[in-house]
Amino acid sequence: MIEYVKTILQKVSFSKYLFEKELRKGLRLILPNELKEFRDWCYKMFKKVHLAILDRYFQPAL
Numbered sequence: 647m648i649e650y651v652k653t654i655l656q657k658v659s660f661s662k663y664l665f666e667k668e669l670r671k672g673l674r675l676i677l678p679n680e681l682k683e684f685r686d687w688c689y690k691m692f693k694k695v696h697l698a699i700l701d702r703y704f705q706p707a708l
């Protein structure tokens with residue numbers, strides 16, 4: 647499931663609104679043991695464009 651969520655985020659990364667919406671949905675699909683890997687990947691791929699959104703969803707959780 648993590649690969650599916652990654653694919654979706656890459657496709658919607660052009661839009662802050664869609665990116666946040668899909669990130670929120672994706673976090674519900676990802677297993678707890680995959681969360682750190684997913685978080686690291688998100689920051690690596692989208693830190694320059696969507697840092698505020700990533701911080702909003704990952705900082706409290708980790």
